[in-house]
Amino acid sequence: MKRKLLSVILAASMVAACLAGCGSDAGTQETAPAESEAPAEETGEEAEASGTESSGAKKLVFWDKAEYVDEYGSMMKAVVDKFAEEQGVEVDYVNVPSADMKQKLMAAIEAGNAPDLIVGDDTLVGQFASLNQLESVDDIMSEYDFTEAALKVGLLGDTQYMVPQAFTAPGMYIRADKWQEKGLDMPETWEELKEQAKIVNDPANGFYALGFAMGASGGGDAEGFCRTIILDWGGQTVDENGNVVVNSPETVEALTFIKSLYDEGLISPDAVTGDDMWNNQAYLAGTAGVICNAGSIIASMKNDDPDLLAKTQVIAYPAGPKGCYTLGGSNVFGIIASGKNVAEAKDFIRFYYNDMDNYEAMIEVMGAMWQPVINGMDDSEFWQDEMNKPWLESSQQCVKTYYPAPSDDRAMTCFSSQLCVKAVQEMLINGATPEEAAEILEKSFKEVYEAE
Amino acid sequence: MEKMKMKKVESQTVKDKRLGLILMIPIVLVIFIIMGIPLIRAIYWSFTDKVVGSDPNFIGLKNYIGLFQDKVYWKSLRNTAIYTGGCILAKLLLGLLWAVLLNQDFKGKGFFRTTLLIPWALPGMVVAMTWRWMYDSTYGIINSLLLGSGLVDMPVAWLSSPKIVLYSAMLVNIWRGVPFFMFSILGVLQTLDKQVYEAATVDGAGIFKQFWYITLPSISPVLKVTTLLSTIWTFNDFENVWLVTGGGPLYASSVIATYTYDKAFIQNSLGQALSVATSVIPILIVMMLIFSYFNKKEQ
Numbered sequence: 001m002k003r004k005l006l007s008v009i010l011a012a013s014m015v016a017a018c019l020a021g022c023g024s025d026a027g028t029q030e031t032a033p034a035e036s037e038a039p040a041e042e043t044g045e046e047a048e049a050s051g052t053e054s055s056g057a058k059k060l061v062f063w064d065k066a067e068y069v070d071e072y073g074s075m076m077k078a079v080v081d082k083f084a085e086e087q088g089v090e091v092d093y094v095n096v097p098s099a100d101m102k103q104k105l106m107a108a109i110e111a112g113n114a115p116d117l118i119v120g121d122d123t124l125v126g127q128f129a130s131l132n133q134l135e136s137v138d139d140i141m142s143e144y145d146f147t148e149a150a151l152k153v154g155l156l157g158d159t160q161y162m163v164p165q166a167f168t169a170p171g172m173y174i175r176a177d178k179w180q181e182k183g184l185d186m187p188e189t190w191e192e193l194k195e196q197a198k199i200v201n202d203p204a205n206g207f208y209a210l211g212f213a214m215g216a217s218g219g220g221d222a223e224g225f226c227r228t229i230i231l232d233w234g235g236q237t238v239d240e241n242g243n244v245v246v247n248s249p250e251t252v253e254a255l256t257f258i259k260s261l262y263d264e265g266l267i268s269p270d271a272v273t274g275d276d277m278w279n280n281q282a283y284l285a286g287t288a289g290v291i292c293n294a295g296s297i298i299a300s301m302k303n304d305d306p307d308l309l310a311k312t313q314v315i316a317y318p319a320g321p322k323g324c325y326t327l328g329g330s331n332v333f334g335i336i337a338s339g340k341n342v343a344e345a346k347d348f349i350r351f352y353y354n355d356m357d358n359y360e361a362m363i364e365v366m367g368a369m370w371q372p373v374i375n376g377m378d379d380s381e382f383w384q385d386e387m388n389k390p391w392l393e394s395s396q397q398c399v400k401t402y403y404p405a406p407s408d409d410r411a412m413t414c415f416s417s418q419l420c421v422k423a424v425q426e427m428l429i430n431g432a433t434p435e436e437a438a439e440i441l442e443k444s445f446k447e448v449y450e451a452e
Numbered sequence: 453m454e455k456m457k458m459k460k461v462e463s464q465t466v467k468d469k470r471l472g473l474i475l476m477i478p479i480v481l482v483i484f485i486i487m488g489i490p491l492i493r494a495i496y497w498s499f500t501d502k503v504v505g506s507d508p509n510f511i512g513l514k515n516y517i518g519l520f521q522d523k524v525y526w527k528s529l530r531n532t533a534i535y536t537g538g539c540i541l542a543k544l545l546l547g548l549l550w551a552v553l554l555n556q557d558f559k560g561k562g563f564f565r566t567t568l569l570i571p572w573a574l575p576g577m578v579v580a581m582t583w584r585w586m587y588d589s590t591y592g593i594i595n596s597l598l599l600g601s602g603l604v605d606m607p608v609a610w611l612s613s614p615k616i617v618l619y620s621a622m623l624v625n626i627w628r629g630v631p632f633f634m635f636s637i638l639g640v641l642q643t644l645d646k647q648v649y650e651a652a653t654v655d656g657a658g659i660f661k662q663f664w665y666i667t668l669p670s671i672s673p674v675l676k677v678t679t680l681l682s683t684i685w686t687f688n689d690f691e692n693v694w695l696v697t698g699g700g701p702l703y704a705s706s707v708i709a710t711y712t713y714d715k716a717f718i719q720n721s722l723g724q725a726l727s728v729a730t731s732v733i734p735i736l737i738v739m740m741l742i743f744s745y746f747n748k749k750e751q
Binding site for chain 2 (some may be wrong): 102103106109110127128131132133203206207208213214216217218268269270271272273275280285287337413416417418422425426428429431
């Protein structure tokens with residue numbers, strides 16, 4: 001009986017080990033399902049052996065965010081090859097889908113084989129800065145002529161932790177054909193958008209006027225939308241001194257507005273489980289009339305659905321009663337502090353920015369999806385083009401996703417935890433009133449900001 | 453003489469046992485290194501404030517106290533019980549029914565066997581994405597059929613209603629898992645001697661009596677093993693729930709595996725995530741003991 005008991009306990013423990021595997025190397029690899037999807041030159045596993053090769057040559061491991069535009073991958077690969085050749089450094093260049101970057105990186109850091117250099121969204125890479133995993137890049141930031149907005153991107157406290165690669169300002173995508181069909185002008189305020197949405201909305205025929213995702217399974221689109229509305233209505237989550245000020249009449253009004261969009265059936269009910277892909281898919285499937293997104297969806301339409309692209313108009317974010325904010329993102333370089341080749345990683349970033357012609361070409365090849373972070377590029381023919389100019393202007397007006405809170409780990413934690421989304425879900429799922437949702441928000445923010 | 457023979461047999465048995473133990477050592481060592489060490493580390497970290505890349509600091513029971521005061525944890529635990537229990541029961545009954553049907557002689561049996569294997573053979577990601585599309589309240593085929601047939605007036609919110617969403621995820625797990633039960637049971641059914649059934653028929657036993665007294669006892673061992681294995685897999689199922697519902701909305705379909713992920717990768721707290729995972733070890737052990745008890749009783 002004792003042996004049987006022992007064997008049962010052992011077996012159960014093994015099962016639990018699988019469950020508890022997020023603390024083990026094997027388990028974390030299971031949570032990174034998209035290796036086969038990565039259009040990578042090499043897989044993550046191949047890139048594990050960072051550091052110095054047995055031949056003695058340095059080996060830089062570089063995980064780059066997979067982009068929708070194929071030319072970007074080949075251009076960056078060319079930079080990598082040139083760097084490797086000129087510097088005598090072997091480089092493992094790996095394209096990692098954005099959705100998998102965080103899990104893969106966490107697993108790699110825990111396993112002690114983190115890449116040396118990464119490129120990713122600032123909100124994602126910033127989380128690793130707040131976890132003290134990034135090397136300071138103050139030296140690099142002082143060597144190049146970054147724009148004023150770019151200088152704020154990677155700043156955490158008084159230290160620069162991320163080198164911006166490009167702004168990825170969001171725009172509002174509207175099905176212009178549907179709006180024109182009803183004789184409507186492009187909306188300039190959120191209220192106007194809502195009234196127009198009521199006219200265009202046609203759920204009986206599978207078309208919802210708005211496509212704002214509200215799922216809390218990671219990503220930043222939904223949280224960004226909620227915070228934009230709160231700011232546009234005059235509310236703030238955390239003020240510039242780090243005080244939690246979210247529970248205000250302005251926030252309650254903002255939450256009331258957000259709730260009304262769902263209550264009045266202008267957005268598909270599935271939005272409450274929708275992630276960052278959901279709004280893209282809904283728009284591409286022709287079931288949503290308006291979404292807020294970065295420029296990546298344009299590339300997708302160019303390749304897969306030019307007809308839809310022709311029916312689409314991209315406009316600036318509408319204004320609220322108290323302002324018009326655009327929460328902008330950017331792609332950034334981050335150097336992992338525990339990486340084995342920090343110096344080589346810095347050298348690569350310098351190498352990248354030393355060739356400004358190539359940088360400009362890379363920005364332009366991304367269409368207007370990317371906006372430059374270096375001064376002096378605004379006057380080019382490309383950015384003077386009427387199609388591209390609004391994106392550049394949008395990037396210059398963007399504020400950080402946690403504006404106006406100070407740049408610190410608490411701000412990052414609150415954003416990545418999607419506190420605003422969860423408060424909105426409380427209204428939509430559990431029937432909380434906007435006042436109650438604001439109280440929930442205040443409590444959630446204070447738990448982070450007032451933690452020991 | 454008889455005594456000496458007995459002694460020789462006993463000595464041989466001891467030798468066999470010793471050899472068995474020696475042969476087991478390598479695999480036990482491998483299992484310990486691959487699973488035991490991470491498990492011990494995971495349990496230790498569940499008592500720490502571990503976050504990615506930092507050294508863990510021992511904080512005693514703080515994570516567990518926080519966990520037991522956490523409503524979402526209890527909701528996830530309850531959902532896990534419903535998810536596991538409901539899925540296993542449905543997979544068992546449907547698998548049994550299909551296996552019995554497929555064991556009959558009829559035209560096109562091969563076709564059905566192959567077709568019914570497809571859900572089991574498909575990658576989890578493909579299954580989840582396909583079902584998400586089917587469930588979609590705007591363009592999903594399920595709502596389209598229901599509305600078209602007049603069974604419902606409004607699209608059913610398969611993925612957004614907190615009352616339904618867990619069952620939507622369960623349906624996907626059941627759809628995918630039935631073939632495992634079906635083929636395991638079918639394998640045993642095909643080895644059963646038809647003469648036994650003929651004899652039972654002559655003795656006046658009807659279909660239900662034949663099933664109860666002949667079929668069920670024959671397939672009982674395989675039923676137990678498949679149920680145990682499937683229970684473990686379903687209890688730990690992350691992929692299906694996460695890809696179909698993301699554990700939402702507002703944790704309505706959150707299970708222990710997805711909540712662990714949420715704590716680790718969204719809230720960036722490995723220590724708390726591991727306390728969630730570790731907290732269910734006693735439940736798994738109790739499940740194993742119950743299985744072991746019934747197995748021993750039968751033997």
